[in-house]
Structures are given as structure tokens and as C-alpha cells.
Amino acid sequence: MSHIPADHPPIRSPKIGVLLANLGTPDGYDYWNMRRYLSEFLSDRRVIDYPRWKWQPLLQTVILAKRPFSSGANYKSIWNHDKGESPLMTITKDQTAALAAELPEVMVDFCMRYGNPSTESKVQAMVEAGCDRILFVPLYPQYAGATTATANDAFFAAVTKMFRAPAVRTAPEYFEHPAYVAALAESVREAWDAMETKPDVLVASYHGMPKRYLMQGDPYHCKCQKTTRLLREALGWDKDMIHTSFQSVFGPEEWLRPYTVEHVAELARQGKRNIAVVAPAFSADCIETLEEINGEIREAFEHAGGETFTYIPCLNERPTHIRALAQIIREQLQGWI
Template sequence: MSTSQVEPETMERQRPAHAPADHTSVAKPKVGVVLANLGTPDATDYWSMRRYLSEFLSDKRVVDYPSWKWQPLLQLVILSRRPFKSGEAYRSIWNSEKNESPLLTITREQTRKMAEALEARHGDRVRVDFCMRYGNPSTDSVLRRLQAEGCERILFFPLYPQYASPTTATANDQAFRTLMRLKWQPAIRTVPAYFEHSAYLEALASSVREAYAAAETPPEVLVASYHGVPKRFLTEGDPYHCQCQKTTRLLRERLGWPEGGIHTAFQSQFGPEEWVGPPTVDHVAELARQGKKHIAVVSPAFSSDCVETLEEINEEIRDSFLAAGGERFTYVPCLNDRDDHIAALVAIAENELAGWL
């Protein structure tokens, strides 16, 4: 069970070994696992979107321009307009039943399933929870709650198969900021990039096979679309672009397809500088102009469907392909809470928990 479902009063407490009889009882020592995802606005209205976007776009890992140059532009120009457009995008995919974003719904379900799997193996020694880098539940609140519940060791698990400074690194940064403010820090480990893990690759390949089997006719091309980063990140030491290219190759080999069977492209570009490419929205249009009538798009860098997949890929990028002459577009959903994906995440977590459990 996720720690967010456990009331502090019900947590098992005990007097520390060798402590005097009048020593205050403390929570029984446990190991925590925290799944960390990107984040979500609390709602789709202007002010909710503005708060979320301000936190996201003020992160120096995301936009590393000098504050004196970037913040006036962000606060006075970009955030006066962008919350309206982003709110519209979120409304098109919003989980109206739960009144939350799909990313929050899916991450909660991933956490529940991982908790069940880990607790079945290790009992109540393990607590599994999730946090968001931007928005709620915050990284700080979750780590503090786990510590209060007796988690003296915590595995922090950014849900990004490929490492990138604006994703993995900033999630870890936020966890470390909380540690900097704690009098009693738990021991902490972070999960590295896992795009080469066999179970992850098999789950990804299975999702492609299933999407192709469900299609009336097989797509002619599969496009692996990754979130973009500025091109200068490559020369500054970020391995993300290389890991994305390798993910595509490993996926192709797992599927048994020939070279050229999967194209790599990058989405979500903004700003004036050059980004890694080709841009997905342009690449799919070019495929249509080349005579491709049916393509599929998969998102190997996203562990959960979100606005970048459900709205950007399955709406904007789909429209770009169809407007250029394409006829059929197949979106391969993210791995989300598929059983094989959860099994992969559990295997990765247990490997990183070696010696703790």
C-alpha cells in the first residue's frame, strides 16, 4: 500500500533497541521507494496552469538562461498567454471523472501495483509512494512523510528510461534539496537510466507488437518520438540524445526488424536555439509527402501517457501527418501500468535495493 494511504497514528512504533524504558517510541525501520514523475497542474484554469508552468519553466535544468534575462520574459510575456493554450491542451485529455491529469492517475496506479508486488515479496518493511517534480504531491512532502513513517533508507526512482538533465537530474536535485533541510537524513539511492534493461525493452517491444496486431493493416513506418533538448546539451555532456538513439536500435533489434525499420525523432521544441532533430511534427509530414499512408508513433522516453503524448502526439502530430496526405495514424500508448512494465520497474528497483532488503 502506498504510504499516502497510511495514517501516522496507525504506523507501528517501537522503542529503539538498548534505549532506556522511558525513551520515546519511534517508527519501525523501513525502506521507502519513491516513484518520481514530471508533474501536473492541479486544474486547467488560468491560475492553476500559470503556477505549474512558472515552477516548471523557472527550473534552471529546464531553461538555463540567466535569470535576469529569462524571468522578465517568462513572467511578463510567456505566462500571460501560455496558460490559456496549455489549459486548453490539458482540458482535451483531462480525467474528468477523477478531476486530475492522466499522468497523475497513471502514476498513482503504477505506485499501487508496485507496492503490491514489493510488499508481497518483502512484507511491511517496504513503503512505496510517488511524487511530482512540479505540482503535487511534492517531492518534499513525500520524502518527509516517508521519513516520519520510519523509512531510514529511500530508493528514489525517476521514471525516465533515458537520463537527461531536465528530467532525471532535476528530479534528483529536488530530492537532495529536501535532504539538505532535514536534521536526520535517510540514506538515499537514485535509480540510473534503465533504457537497456531487458525487461523494459521487452515490455516496449510487446506494446509495439500488440498495436501492430490490433491495426487493420500494418503501419509502413514506426516513429520513435522522444522529448527534445537543445542541441548544445550534447556538447555539454548530457547523454540523453545518444541514449535515445540507442533505445531505438535496441527496440528494433528486440523486434527483429531490419535497419531503418524505426525512425528516431524529437518533439516539444520551443525557443529560438537549435534543438536535436528531426522534429517529429515535421518528420511525420515528410513521411506523408514521401507516400507513406499509414505510420505508427511510439514514445519510449515517457513512462506514462501525458499531455506530450495524448495531446501533442495523438492530436497535433497526428494532424500534421494527415494534413500532409497520410491516411492512417496509429499511436502506441506508453507502457503506463501494464503488467510487464510494472514487472520491469520492480526488477529494476529490487536490483538497486540490493543489500537493503
């Protein structure tokens, strides 16, 4: 590039970036870190769509006065103290490293919708590294406005701030991709084979949302139901062997039913004393799986008379999961690579 003037800004070789995105995590489990994280999360209109004039005073003066303490205690119980971070952060880093090894032809990094590293900071870093094309990959198998859509919102907002905006693509939901279904079925099959006492039923527990969102057109509920069906078909099981339920209910309005915490207790009362639970809506173990499922939901089952409760971990950095994600990413990069 001898024709470039000496005072010209440096020109980097063009690169393709793949930016993974997950929900997020607080930087610590103390009150102020939890408050900052929860404030950002619960202020997202995709998550809580109440009018701001009504919601923000309640959030800032009542909810965030107490909830950071209880949420912080829950995070402390699962915290990766050796690395000083949440399990979601540790696992996402491991997934990113594994995918970078699978996809050496592109730059792979990750961001969080809430907390750090922020979407904007990672888009900026990719652009500065020379990425003129970026594929954004929300790590949510099923689309929902409160997950996939809000992650895309943050990505597009970050791109608009770039002086030299890259060409961009967003990866779609992937719950019915054969490689993902196969990886999910493999994880269940391996767990089942390792159990001395075989469960009477498998509960597929998905993160919940207000029923009102379904009635307004959010397809998440239908995608979850189909995920369960595809998993059952891949395992070759009868319909009554897998149940679909929803967890993490928040607020006074009705959410998608049945609620997992109530459903597992009812199973125990019906004589289903041995159950397993899997969380197909989560790509990595987090507070909702490690603390809520393995804590609150387990306790509800045992208090109702249940005997054996087995939580089957998320796909995390399982080799079949990484290969499935790599295949999905390569398909979305067609025409660029």
C-alpha cells in the first residue's frame, strides 16, 4: 500500500466477526453490583413493558431496595469463587474459546445483553480489529422478544454508533436445527443411562413469560412446545414421558403454565417419585438452572413427597453442542466465507 499517505489512519486487513450473545451476569453478588445489574435488566421494555411512569418508581424505590439482597445470596451460592465470576460467565468464555478453535477463519467473541462485557464494547472492539462484517449470534435456541429480540436491539444500537459501520447479519433461532436436537437428546440419553434409579418422567423446564405476551403474538410458547416434541421424537419416547413447564415467574400477572415449581410438586403427589429436569431454553447453566431448578424447584418436589430429583445440565461446552453451534454459524456465514 505504497500509495497511502504517511499520515493516513492505519488500514487493517478485513476480517469477519462472530459475536455470541447471552443474557448477562452481575460483576459481583454484593448489593451495588446486583442493583446495577437488576436495574438494567428490569428496565428493559422488552422484559417489563409496563409504562415507565408507573414501573420505574416501583422498581427503583421498592424492588431494588430489597431484591439485590436475595438475588445476591442466590448468586453467592453458585458463584465461581476461584475465578471471581458467575458460572454463566465461565461457561460462556469456554464456549467462545471452543468455537474459536472450531472456526479459525473468523474472529469469535462474546458479549452480554446486560452487564459486562457489553454489546457495544465488543462491537467496537471487533470493528477496531478490522471486522467489516459481523454475524451476531444470540445464544437462545427459541426466539422470544425478551431474549433474542432485545439482544438484537442492543446489537443494532451499537452498530449505529460506529463511524465505519460493518455489514451485519443476525442468526435466527435454532431449536429445530437437527444438530442442536441431536446434541440435546444425547445429553438426556447419557444422563438417563448413568442413573441407577430411572426417572418416571422428564420435565423440560423453560424460562417463563407473561401469558399476555403470547396473546400479543410472541411465538416463544409454541417454540418451546415444539422443542419438547422434537426432543421426545429424537429419544423415541412416548408422549407421557416428557412434560413441558415454565419457571422464573415474576410479578402479579399470569405467566405461561404450568409453572415448573408447582408441576413437579403435583407430579410427586401423583406418585411420580423419581423425576429428571432439563432446561432446553438455556445454552449455558446459570442462576435459573443451578439455583432455581436445583434449589427451589428440587425442594418443592421433595417437600411434596418426591424421592429422586436429577437435574440434567445445559449443553454448555459439550463437544456436540459446540459442533452444532459451529455448523449453524457456518450456514449463516454462507456468501461471506
